[in-house]
Amino acid sequence: MKNASLILNVILTIAVAVLYYLHFKDHQPEAVSTVKAPAEAKGKAIVYVNVDSLLTKYDYFKDTQKVLESKRFQLENDLATKGRNLQNKVAFFQxxxxxxxxxxxxxxxxxxxxxxxxxxxxxxxxxxxxAAEEQAKNKQLYDQIFDYLKKQNGQNKYEFVLGYTKGGGILFADQSSDQTSKILAGLNKEYQDKQTKK
Known part of the structure; x- marks a missing residue:
């Protein structure tokens, strides 16, 4: 009985091998078509802005900082005056x-x-x-920068505008991708136009 099942398994294996051969012998692999690689597509530009320069030279930021500094100074003077008055009252009481x-x-x-x-x-x-006023002014600052960059992106098609600062997340930035002066000039012009309309 063992021999019969062994012979049957051998015959079935040979039959499967013959069928496999007959099925695939007529199918020759098709000639590999030569596909031309597409011409290198020009992507959108990735540029950066030096954030430190942008903030120190943007007129809106400078004006905002002056106003906030003035309010801080005024608050400190007011508190000093109230403190001196209280000290005088305490001394008089003593x-x-x-x-x-x-x-x-x-x-x-x-x-x-x-x-x-x-x-x-x-x-x-x-x-x-x-602090709340400073936070609101910072939000206005970043909104103005974002809105300006969004308008510029309609013309220049930047994919990314990165913020570069020394010691920040970007370790190296090629000078040819620096758009700080161009963006700064546009932001200052836009700000000056708004100021003259007031």
Missing amino acids: QRAATMTQEQGRATEASLQKEQQDILAYRERAAQNL
């Missing part, structure tokens, strides 16, 4: 404390502590307002 009744002393001391807390709360609110 001089007159011996002549005051205990009740007057407590009332004056409570009033001075409340004034100190009011000054601290004012400083906190003013600092938060200034």
